[in-house]
Amino acid sequence: MTTGPGAPPEAIVRAEGLTKTHHGDRAPVHAVRGVDLTVRRGEFVAVTGPSGAGKSTLLHLVGGLERPDAGRLWIDGERVDGHGEARWAVLRRRSVGIVFQFFNLVSHLTVADNVELPALLAGATPRAARASRAELLAELGLHGRENALPGALSGGEQQRVALARALVNQPALLLADEPAGSLDSKGTRDVLRLLARFHARGQTILMVTHDARMASAADRVISFFDGRVADDAVLGDPAPARPGVSGVLDLKD
Numbered sequence: 412m413t414t415g416p417g418a419p420p421e422a423i424v425r426a427e428g429l430t431k432t433h434h435g436d437r438a439p440v441h442a443v444r445g446v447d448l449t450v451r452r453g454e455f456v457a458v459t460g461p462s463g464a465g466k467s468t469l470l471h472l473v474g475g476l477e478r479p480d481a482g483r484l485w486i487d488g489e490r491v492d493g494h495g496e497a498r499w500a501v502l503r504r505r506s507v508g509i510v511f512q513f514f515n516l517v518s519h520l521t522v523a524d525n526v527e528l529p530a531l532l533a534g535a536t537p538r539a540a541r542a543s544r545a546e547l548l549a550e551l552g553l554h555g556r557e558n559a560l561p562g563a564l565s566g567g568e569q570q571r572v573a574l575a576r577a578l579v580n581q582p583a584l585l586l587a588d589e590p591a592g593s594l595d596s597k598g599t600r601d602v603l604r605l606l607a608r609f610h611a612r613g614q615t616i617l618m619v620t621h622d623a624r625m626a627s628a629a630d631r632v633i634s635f636f637d638g639r640v641a642d643d644a645v646l647g648d649p650a651p652a653r654p655g656v657s658g659v660l661d662l663k664d
């Protein structure tokens with residue numbers, strides 16, 4: 412696929428008729444009912460909706476954490492709905508970073524190791540993994556915390572480590588499932604600013620959130636209801652990629 416002036420924006424996510432029914436102890440739950448969705452390169456898309464609407468299931472399908480019962484899915488141009496776990500693991504390492512509400516850091520690994528691990532698994536040399544980790548942690552205001560264990564950090568700091576881990580392989584797509592859902596208002600603001608900053612540099616983001624303030628940081632808000640897209644609204648012109656934006660985030664206020 413091509414990018415460049417005049418080229419149509421690429422679809423990083425394309426889903427057609429995506430369907431997932433959960434079979435738990437009780438009656439089947441039709442969590443995602445034939446969803447069509449396109450997320451283009453550089454977009455920041457928020458998915459909102461009431462509890463139980465199927466938002467997390469949709470995100471899990473797009474990240475390969477759950478498998479669809481029906482429908483077709485492409486990630487960064489690759490047809491993936493038939494992928495098994497091994498191929499998804501490779502795809503996630505290369506192309507999809509995920510941040511969760513409760514961070515999911517490896518508790519017995521240092522901050523540095525948590526961030527370097529996915530780079531090493533993706534085939535980076537130890538030296539390159541260290542360099543990427545150092546750059547990201549500095550950018551996220553975590554310089555000096557490299558040797559800490561996650562349990563010694565605040566929730567906001569842990570989420571910033573999780574963000575560094577998700578971005579260390581420069582994924583085409585960042586998925587975020589309630590990324591500020593367990594943070595206080597300062598932590599929420601920090602995560603918002605970070606997502607906005609990476610988005611301003613061209614990072615494609617698909618985020619599930621209950622929080623209207625979080626959603627308002629996106630270019631586009633999809634309202635999800637009862638397993639379906641109820642509304643799909645573009646909030647403004649998508650922010651153009653600004654490769655020159657850089658600097659250490661001010662996380663003091």
Ligand SMILES: Nc1ncnc2c1ncn2[C@@H]1O[C@H](COP(=O)(O)OP(=O)(O)OP(=O)(O)O)[C@@H](O)[C@H]1O
Pocket residue numbers: 433434435440442460461462463464465466467468469621
């Ligand atoms: N593994 C599972 N087994 C059985 N039912 C499930 C499973 N995962 C989700 N569900 C059910 O599927 C429906 C959609 O859940 P999902 O978590 O996707 O919704 P959500 O919109 O993200 O909700 P919330 O905002 O509360 O996280 C809910 O009724 C939920 O109880």
